[in-house]
Ligand SMILES: *[C@@H]1O[C@H](CO)[C@@H](O)[C@H](O)[C@H]1NC(C)=O
């Protein structure tokens with residue numbers, strides 16, 4: 001096989017990998033419903049249960065019930081912002097609360113989320129019963145410097161101010177670059193959801 005052909009084939013494979021990420025987010029309408037472009041990099045997102053997000057693979061609320069670890073190609077000298085949203089609140093068919101803000105950590109040095117500034121405390125997936133599959137999307141943005149965030153700090157025991165969020169507007173407001181990496185899963189109601197709703201102090205719906 002000639003070197004030229006090899007280089008050509010490798011090029012095709014890389015192209016199809018990148019196109020694959022793009023297509024999963026385009027196929028599920030994350031682009032353009034909540035962001036204009038898909039990230040080039042697939043972030044590695046792992047839950048305490050061992051489950052991993054895999055570009056639209058279905059997971060259960062039980063599997064994703066704890067705060068995940070996230071890995072991406074990070075620069076230790078840069079700051080990043082992590083955002084998790086559900087564009088399908090209360091359902092994908094009638095998303096009048098789009099987007100629901102699940103988690104925001106800003107000023108993350110490199111990929112050490114534990115050293116970042118929590119703006120919105122992590123709340124796991126709680127899709128209402130009979131509301132179908134929701135898309136749960138996690139994006140990583142790169143900051144141009146350490147930022148001073150003018151945002152309400154939202155605790156994990158209330159749903160106040162979490163609805164009607166826009167990750168697009170948030171990224172614009174703080175001039176964030178990206179999303180540079182991301183991933184998502186789909187999930188629908190299971191028996192763990194009442195626990196999440198109880199934590200938020202909302203009647204089970
Ligand atoms: C969200 O926005 C919709 C209109 O798009 C409005 O009907 C609803 O009350 C808002 N919900 C909250 C909690 O602000």
Ligand SMILES: *[C@@H]1O[C@H](CO)[C@@H](O)[C@H](O)[C@H]1NC(C)=O
Pocket residue numbers: 121122156157199
């Ligand atoms: C909610 O936040 C508190 C305070 O940070 C923390 O101790 C607790 O583990 C959190 N609960 C859940 C279910 O994440």
